Amino acid sequence: MAALDIVRIPVLSDNYVWLVHDPASKATMVVDPAVAEPVLEAAAARGWTITDIWNTHWHPDHTGGNAAIKEATGCKITGPAAEYARIPTLDVQVKGGDKVRLGEHVADVWDVPAHTAGHIAYHFAEGAAIFVGDTMFAMGCGRLFEGTAEQMFANMQKLGTLDDATRVYCAHEYTLSNARFAVTVEPDNAALAERLAAVESARAAGEATVPTSIGEERATNPFLRAPSAAELGRIRALKDAA
Known part of the structure; x- marks a missing residue:
């Protein structure tokens, strides 16, 4: 299985948005897009089409780009079921114990409440990577x-x-x-x-x-x-x- 390509996109004053691409399937997802334009530009520069957004929690500096990226790409948005009411663009609700897929790569969803009540993380065991939000x-x-x-x-x-x-x-x-x-x-x-x-x-x-x-x-x-x-x-x- 080809390794994931992971790109760091600095936005706002100190946020990082993660652009994650599976070379085999060409699927590309964004973790916690605070804003849309730099993310869309970074994907376009690499010839990637965004297929998914994964949110870890509801805060606006993690979800602020959801709507515009979805409008531009038609992507699917996945995020914490416990915070569905606070992420109105959510398409797929997940919780700890669920699995989510990016092309050939599968991530386990972890419940990690504390920063927010429904905060989750995404762990790619095979890729030895975890997206922990805040x-x-x-x-x-x-x-x-x-x-x-x-x-x-x-x-x-x-x-x-x-x-x-x-x-x-x-x-x-x-x-x-x-x-x-x-x-x-x-x-x-x-x-x-x-x-x-x-x-x-x-x-x-x-x-x-x-x-x-x-x-x-x-x-x-x-x-x-x-x-x-x-x-x-x-x-x-x-x-x-x-």
């Missing part, structure tokens, strides 16, 4: 807008079961601010100090720091490394106040 960031996690520290801790524990090589495709370039906060939580973590230096260099050069990997996060993400829901909640509260 659940996990490089050295961070999403704010608990509609959920609890217990839910986010459960999400981190589940993500932690994945292989180190699994690539984590999150939706924002928050890495530098997350790294600077993380070193205050774990000032003696040598891997974290090294990663902070690398991120500072990359961002100074205008380079993206996403995707990340489960292995990198296991070594440096204070939320994934938290030993309990209470500790995760304590760290999240500190980050929110920072």
Whole structure:
């Protein structure tokens, strides 16, 4: 099976939209399109036709391009059943345990509530890739807008079961601010100090720091490394106040 082609499209101030193409079937999907025009342009530049949109949650900076992309391409929009009422363009409702397909590639749907009540993620086990929306960031996690520290801790524990090589495709370039906060939580973590230096260099050069990997996060993400829901909640509260 041919590997998926995955393209990062930076939009707005710090969002990343992911354009994912299956070379065998020519199917192409977009994960969390905040806006439409740059996404349509990126697909056209590669000769790809968008067939699907996959949303992880309802926030406008993840769904704002849905309607215009669908109007331009006739694509099918898949997203969380629990947030159907807040994503009016949704065609297919999915929940944890379901499977979704892009050409020959099958992804498992995970329920990962906390950032929003119905947040989901899409895991390609064969491709060692997971699209997590705003659940996990490089050295961070999403704010608990509609959920609890217990839910986010459960999400981190589940993500932690994945292989180190699994690539984590999150939706924002928050890495530098997350790294600077993380070193205050774990000032003696040598891997974290090294990663902070690398991120500072990359961002100074205008380079993206996403995707990340489960292995990198296991070594440096204070939320994934938290030993309990209470500790995760304590760290999240500190980050929110920072």
